[in-house]
Amino acid sequence: MNTIYERAALVADAAQRMGKHVYSPGTAGKITEARLEFQKKSPKLATLEEAIRRSGLTDGMTISFHHHFRGGDKVVNMVVDKLAQMGFRNLHLAASSLSDVHSPLIGHIRNGVISRISTSGLRGELAQCISHGLMDEPVVFRSHGGRGSAIASGDLHIDVAFLGTSSSDPLGNACGYSRSPNARSICGSLGYALPDARYADKVVVITDDLVPYPNTPNSISEHDVDFVVEVDSVGDSSKIASGAIRDTKNPRDILLAQQAARVIENSGYFNDGFSIQTGSGGASLAAVKFLRESMIEKGIKASFALGGITAHMVRMHQEGLIDRLIDVQSFDKVAAESLMTDRSHKEVSSCEYASADEPGSAVHYLDVVILSALEADVNFNVNVLVGSDGIIRGAIGGHPDTAADSALSVIVCPLLRGRIPCIVDEVTTLITPGSTVDVIVTEYGIAVNPARPDLAARLREKGMNVVGIEWLRDKARSIIGRAAPLPFGNKVVGVVMNRDGSVMDVIKNIEPADD
């Protein structure tokens, strides 16, 4: 005979050797409720206040947010207002980026709720106040790839992530879109939120469309989610395509776009199967339109388009000109909807997108990137963060990541913006090192990094107007005169991290203008 009763001693013996208990059936019976009803009692469902309380958040901890709703974001203000109401102090706000809509944070910095900020960018009134010295601690700026790396390595440890999503089930399977008829918002890719979801100690998913389980295919997995909070609105999707993203009608931008497209066509990288990314500036987005024409004409197809995906990219994908779309951030509604419906339109986290530490991150396999700039200098260094008036007014984004890892980085930048020279002796703030920048396209000529004589030769051969970068600087100076030095103070208001985790530059405070 070999019954379980007779094996009991052996079971106890095995358990002891493994350091385990012996199984006991216990007294709790099966839960027999129908599951559509039962899931409504998911232990993860909570109000925002309950979620914050149960997360264990305490003063001084780090909270995080993503910026996929861009100018339409409602989550940062909603959560920080609640934290202020609940009496939290000294929090470190680590957002993937911040913009004009986040000016209410100024009050929360003044009253001590927020004492540190990490972000990719700052705009509007908040940026202005911080530039004038609002905070005691400098803001830490990282690129998107740099932020992904810092979160994965533990350099940027997140205690509680508050992630706005357009749909979630009661267990936390969540997306930047909703397939239900009650969909209230859409932002597409949640790429910048995925490292937070994976690595934060506690994850609070905030959604404006609570859908039945299972909300698949999902971006954020229930495995990573601790709380699910339903709210009226997480963001205004109509404002996603605002801020830096615009479809240009400016004739100078169109000229720059044409020139950039010609540089790429003649660069040696414009071959069947090439890969491409564009930044968010008007001219770099418009360059795609011109490339499309050449691709059709020459029968060239791209293997993938990367990055901020736009309606232009989606159309070229649908036309068969781009095989795959790799999307860390959907730049407009068309892109967001395509991500929802098209299996070849892949969502990636910022780590898979642009981390320097991940050999497989997409930027490593990128041929060409077209980027904009606030300023470039004679050493090909680029600044996309701090305005020529010394006030923070932009975002690092993926600029240094893509410039460093692509085979060809093309910066599109007018020689002047109004009276502001864009080709200067030294950039106001170092964001993208000159060693990673290959070509700078202006309306007065194209400067090629001396480290790329191959490229200069190819462009000259095709009759393109290749000029020296110093000549461009002198040309700008001859038109606008010499600028007076900016009235910088001695307080450090910002620290710029390189994507490898080193400190690359600091931003000093600037006095408010008299006029």
Next chain:
Amino acid sequence: MGIKNAQAGTLESGDILVRISPNDGNGIEINLDSTVAYQFGAQIRSVIDSTLRELGVDSAVVYATDKGALDCTIRARVTAAAVRATGRDVWND
């Protein structure tokens, strides 16, 4: 030289709106609001001042709202405003 209220220019990017009014012989007073005040405020004031003086205007209150105009644009707008303010057509007279 007697002048009345006049203006020239626009608030478009790259332009400057110049408004001129009398100052009762108290010299040229320039109130400048510029998007590039840090770097070019002094230069813009000097261009406005010298343009007016070259046109024989040595007493006026000037309100200038600058959107990053180049010196040539500033001179043109100041000249046009001065012509309207003084009634003296410097291009034809």
